[in-house]
Amino acid sequence: MKTDPDLLFRFEKGLNPQDLESSSIQARCIGYGEISAIFVIEGNDDIAYKRLPLFKNRNEAEAYRLIYHEYCELLKKAGLKLPEDETSVIEVPGRPVVLYIAQRKLPGDRLCHKLIHTLDSDSIKIMIQQVVSETAKVWEFNRNFSPSLKLAIDGQLSNWAWIKEEENHILYFIDTSTPLYLKEGLEKQNPELLLQSAPGFLRWMIRMFFLKDVMTRYYDPILVNTDLAGNLFKEQKPELVPLALEIINSHIQDNEKKITLKDIEKYYREDKLIWTLFLSFRKIDRWITRSLLRKRYEFILPGKIKR
Numbered sequence: 001m002k003t004d005p006d007l008l009f010r011f012e013k014g015l016n017p018q019d020l021e022s023s024s025i026q027a028r029c030i031g032y033g034e035i036s037a038i039f040v041i042e043g044n045d046d047i048a049y050k051r052l053p054l055f056k057n058r059n060e061a062e063a064y065r066l067i068y069h070e071y072c073e074l075l076k077k078a079g080l081k082l083p084e085d086e087t088s089v090i091e092v093p094g095r096p097v098v099l100y101i102a103q104r105k106l107p108g109d110r111l112c113h114k115l116i117h118t119l120d121s122d123s124i125k126i127m128i129q130q131v132v133s134e135t136a137k138v139w140e141f142n143r144n145f146s147p148s149l150k151l152a153i154d155g156q157l158s159n160w161a162w163i164k165e166e167e168n169h170i171l172y173f174i175d176t177s178t179p180l181y182l183k184e185g186l187e188k189q190n191p192e193l194l195l196q197s198a199p200g201f202l203r204w205m206i207r208m209f210f211l212k213d214v215m216t217r218y219y220d221p222i223l224v225n226t227d228l229a230g231n232l233f234k235e236q237k238p239e240l241v242p243l244a245l246e247i248i249n250s251h252i253q254d255n256e257k258k259i260t261l262k263d264i265e266k267y268y269r270e271d272k273l274i275w276t277l278f279l280s281f282r283k284i285d286r287w288i289t290r291s292l293l294r295k296r297y298e299f300i301l302p303g304k305i306k307r
Contacts, residue, residue, distance in 0.1 A: 003047065003086045003102045011041055012090045012098055017053075017300045018290070029300065030108060031158075034275075035197040036177050037300035040105065048105040050177045053298040054196040055097040061089045064099055067188050071179030074151055078141035080134060080173045083161075096196075096298055101177050112157035112171075113235050124240065127162050127169070129247050131155065132225065134171050136251055139221050152180035152218035156231040180218055191215055197299055198278070199285035206278075223267075225251075226259055230268035 007025075014024025020039065027049075031038035036050040055061040065087045072082055083104040090098045108114070112131060116124055135155040142150050159175035181188055194215075195203045217223040229244040241264055249258045282301055289297040 003044075003088060003100075005088045005090070007041070007044070008049075008088050008090050008100050009092070012051075012095075012100075013092050017296075017298055018286075020300070032300075032302040033175070033177060034278075035194055036101075039300075046105050048103045050101040050103070051300070052099045052101070052177065053096045054193050055099065058089060058091060058097055060193070061097045061099045064190075064193065065089060067179045068099075068101065068176065070188075071151075071181055072176050074141075074149065074181060075138075075153075075173065075176065077145065078151060079137040081170055082176060083172055083174060085176070095296075103174060103176075106161040106163060106172060106174065110161045110163050112160040112162055113231075115162055116157065116232070116235060116237050116240060125243060125247070128157075128240075128244055130162070130169070130171050131157065131160055131228070132247050132251055134160070134173070135224060135228070136221075148184050150182040150219060152182075153224060154178075154218050155224045155228050157228065157235065158231070180215065182219075187215065189215075197282070199281050199288075201285075202281055222252075222257075222259065226264060226267045227271070229259070229264045230271060233268050234272070 011023070011025045011027070015027075016023045020027045020029060026042040027039045028042075029037055029039045030048065033050065035054065036052050038048055038050050040047070041049060052064075055064065068087060072085065075082060083106060085104070086102045088100045088102070090100060092098075109118070112127060115127060119127065132155075135153060138151050138153045153173075154175055159173060161172045161174055163170050163172060178194070179189055191207075195206060198206050217227070225248040229241055229248060232238060232240045232244060241261065245259060245261060245264065252258055279301070282299070286297045286299070286301060289295050
């Protein structure tokens with residue numbers, strides 16, 4: 001896989017974040033993260049790009065790029081399979097510095113959160129079992145690799161692709177753009193960067209009440225698996241929650257507390273509220289930035305999300 005930095009510069013220079021179709025180089029949005037949009041650029045249909053317009057200068061972007069690549073290598077050491085990837089730092093004068101993460105584009109219909117709507121029940125069970133087992137490799141790595149290193153992972157179904165290769169189904173983990181890991185007990189990611197996508201008038205509140213919770217939940221196997229099961233409500237498949245719960249609890253040791261349906265429902269209600277409010281405030285921030293301040297709003301936001 002080879003990306004073209006000159007194409008990315010021309011794309012970024014001519015990009016309209018609020019209307020991709022009016023950009024000078026056409027692109028099609030295929031997904032959204034909490035701090036990035038994922039899209040395909042015209043003529044590059046085999047590459048999925050994630051755009052992070054978070055940085056005040058090139059040094060910040062380069063530091064993030066190094067952390068990103070180290071996180072990917074650590075996930076591979078833990079035994080996870082990742083798509084091929086490359087990164088490019090793009091600087092357009094007068095704009096935030098942007099990091100583009102390019103991944104080999106996997107078939108969209110093989111993303112696990114889409115497969116739960118098309119596969120038969122036996123195949124869904126096998127797939128969820130495999131997702132839980134792959135996620136467990138991270139906890140195994142944390143126990144055995146080095147006491148100075150600790151990996152985190154967001155294991156929900158939308159972050160995995162289940163690809164048939166020869167006679168086997170292989171899981172690829174694709175949500176690598178927010179590297180979360182500890183070295184010597186210190187978080188390598190700068191949490192202030194993640195706040196760049198939040199409305200300025202709310203950052204103090206997010207920093208005080210939510211940031212630590214969001215940053216730390218992905219180091220906790222129970223919370224990661226609770227999140228995985230809870231997201232089945234978001235994906236409009238609540239009937240699969242008991243199945244996911246059964247699979248998850250089979251991985252919990254006998255002396256540890258099992259997760260209950262009430263745990264899942266409570267977690268999802270709180271998570272839904274947090275992210276619904278966050279997106280609503282981002283849309284208000286976009287309106288203020290564009291309509292009142294007459295400035296360019298850098299982030300590409302989704303429309304209404306059914307949760």
